[in-house]
Amino acid sequence: MCIRERGKEKPDWLSRALARAGAMPQDEADAAIKAGRVTVNGRVATTPLTPVPPDAVIKVDGHPVRKGAPTHVLAFHKPAGVLTSTARQHRTGTVFELLLPQLPLELNRFTWHAVGRLDVDTTGLLLFTNDDKLVAHATSPETNLPKRYVATVFSTADDAKVEPLRQGMMLDDGPARPAMVRVRDEHTVEVILTEGRHHQVKRMLGAVGLPARALHREAVGDITLDDIPEGGFRLLTDEEVREKLNYSGRD
Incomplete structure (x- = not known):
């Protein structure tokens, strides 16, 4: 405490x-x-x-009241159209409004923090934790925790177009680290980052003439969505937190 x-x-x-x-x-x-x-x-x-x-x-x-509590992490499948925020904006709801009513009593007692953010129209894996130190661990560029995204792009993608992302590129808020990029097909690009700045994947793709029509996050570290339905969640095991997020818990 x-x-x-x-x-x-x-x-x-x-x-x-x-x-x-x-x-x-x-x-x-x-x-x-x-x-x-x-x-x-x-x-x-x-x-x-x-x-x-x-x-x-x-x-x-x-x-x-017991002193301290174990670290808990939830994997949530974020749908499009909700904010990664604790407060709704106008008629736009939040991820907390979807997640919290689903939690069993033993988990509902905690204060939950979103681990990073996904844009309102971005779907996929969003982690939540009761441990604010894990938030810092997972979102710090120094941790080098990979985040894998899949973008559906308007233009035709090929290796030549995405090569600047692999080399590292300059954005309006500074240089972006080299990303791992794979062209899955002419309109689908996989991007793996170890940092997570505002709209970063969209901005990087837009800079090379591949504006994103849709963006989905498939993985954080070695945690994937597996069979979690859209809007659903699952509780990670201690082993997953330790080995797949490289986090050993609070000091």
């Missing part, structure tokens, strides 16, 4: 500590704290930002 800074533990804040522990989602934790239902070392805490030392004893309604 603490976070580390330069190798040292420092106090977490109470509502986030409860969410990290899987006691309840952070918005519910805020309400429970304000209602006087939470104690820290025997004293009622009424502020969600109450500091929680590493050795603190937290109780909700008199019941002790």
Whole structure:
């Protein structure tokens, strides 16, 4: 229930500590704290930002809260037309509105974070986790975790056209790393990146005259959609998180 800074533990804040522990989602934790239902070392805490030392004893309604929680990761098959966001825009819904109602009670207590983003019209694999350190691990370019996309393009694709993507190219926000690219057919291009900037695949393909009509993410690391139906999810095993995402868990 603490976070580390330069190798040292420092106090977490109470509502986030409860969410990290899987006691309840952070918005519910805020309400429970304000209602006087939470104690820290025997004293009622009424502020969600109450500091929680590493050795603190937290109780909700008199019941002790376990310290820490295992890392959980969900693989979700994102459909087109929903935002990777916690808030809808006008009539456009969010991935959380699709995912959260499906979760069993033992998973619904956590606060879930999307691991990266997919554009509103992009489909495919989107990971969610209760571990914000995994988010940083999976989205950092330094991790070199590959993400595999398949683009349906308007123009005719061939190896000559996609070669600049393999060599690395300049985009308007700086140089893009070399990508692994395979032309599956004249209108289908597979692109594997180890970074994930805004609209990156679409911008790279557009720069070589292959604007994308549709984009689908097939894999993150060695995690694939398998048989997950559109809009559905599955819980990854600890072994998958460790071996296929190269993540060993919280420190």
